[in-house]
Amino acid sequence: MSAFRLMPIGISLVFSLASVAHAEEPVKQFTTTPLAGSVSVLQGWECNNPVSAGDDGIVLVDTCGAKVAERLLAAAQRLSTKPLRFVINTHAHGDHTAGNAVVQKFAPVIAHHNVRTRMAAGNEKTGDKPAARGALPSITFDSEMILHLNGEEIRLLHLPPGHTDGDTVVFFKNANVVFTGDVFMSPAASFGDRHYGGSMLGLISALELVLPQIPADAKVVPGHGAISTRAEVVRGLEVLKQMKAIVEAGVKKGQTLEQLQAERPFDQFRGSVPPWSSSDKSLNGWVKDFYREIAPKQEAPK
Numbered sequence: 001m002s003a004f005r006l007m008p009i010g011i012s013l014v015f016s017l018a019s020v021a022h023a024e025e026p027v028k029q030f031t032t033t034p035l036a037g038s039v040s041v042l043q044g045w046e047c048n049n050p051v052s053a054g055d056d057g058i059v060l061v062d063t064c065g066a067k068v069a070e071r072l073l074a075a076a077q078r079l080s081t082k083p084l085r086f087v088i089n090t091h092a093h094g095d096h097t098a099g100n101a102v103v104q105k106f107a108p109v110i111a112h113h114n115v116r117t118r119m120a121a122g123n124e125k126t127g128d129k130p131a132a133r134g135a136l137p138s139i140t141f142d143s144e145m146i147l148h149l150n151g152e153e154i155r156l157l158h159l160p161p162g163h164t165d166g167d168t169v170v171f172f173k174n175a176n177v178v179f180t181g182d183v184f185m186s187p188a189a190s191f192g193d194r195h196y197g198g199s200m201l202g203l204i205s206a207l208e209l210v211l212p213q214i215p216a217d218a219k220v221v222p223g224h225g226a227i228s229t230r231a232e233v234v235r236g237l238e239v240l241k242q243m244k245a246i247v248e249a250g251v252k253k254g255q256t257l258e259q260l261q262a263e264r265p266f267d268q269f270r271g272s273v274p275p276w277s278s279s280d281k282s283l284n285g286w287v288k289d290f291y292r293e294i295a296p297k298q299e300a301p302k
């Protein structure tokens, strides 16, 4: 998600104190939830990791964090005695790629070209360091790729820039499971990370493009949050479109960003954005992100 720029300082402090308080507790393990056919999802940290496991081996999607990658790998390997065959990164954010160096000792990591490029370059704006060579995806693709394993057709579809410029949605065709990565986060709306080539308006377009390809009865696994349905992705798109319309109306009226923020127009969406984005400061950060993209360039804040 890389939502730290949206996370108020107060919440960061609470998390830090909580981790100190729980330092003596047993190490948390990943839980496994079977979805359909060969596909399960591993959960336990702030990330969802779908797995296809069967006679042909194991395919793991995203690698969570460096500190938990070995536990993630062990959880995936409990689903089949066959080897890890492929790993997929849905985008470049560290909470989806930071375990790459651990898992890539066993199987190649596949991602869109831009994921490798961004990881190799690092990011001065966010303070992300260039990734080590062994952590970079060793197989990259342009628009689409299909893996055929475990009686499953695993389709990787690159989307236009939305959450980032390397977003890949993973369709497990036979199991009827779709992993959205972070273009969708339960309970509703995700966000576009401009430091990684994403944008709020781009995310709306990306969701409009991918929604017709998601079957109505598919199980939808978001990048973060509870296992969902297509209807919940639709709601996420609707929330983003409502936010866009509110800011467009403000810009049309000639409101400055400060005037618009003073009206607190996004407070109504508090339950429709991820929990870490629900503070007053974060919600006005969402207003700013939309305003920056919608307002005429000479008026837009940097």
Ligand SMILES: [Zn+2]
Pocket (backbone or CB within 6 Å): 001, 002, 091, 093, 163, 182
């Ligand atoms: Zn992300």
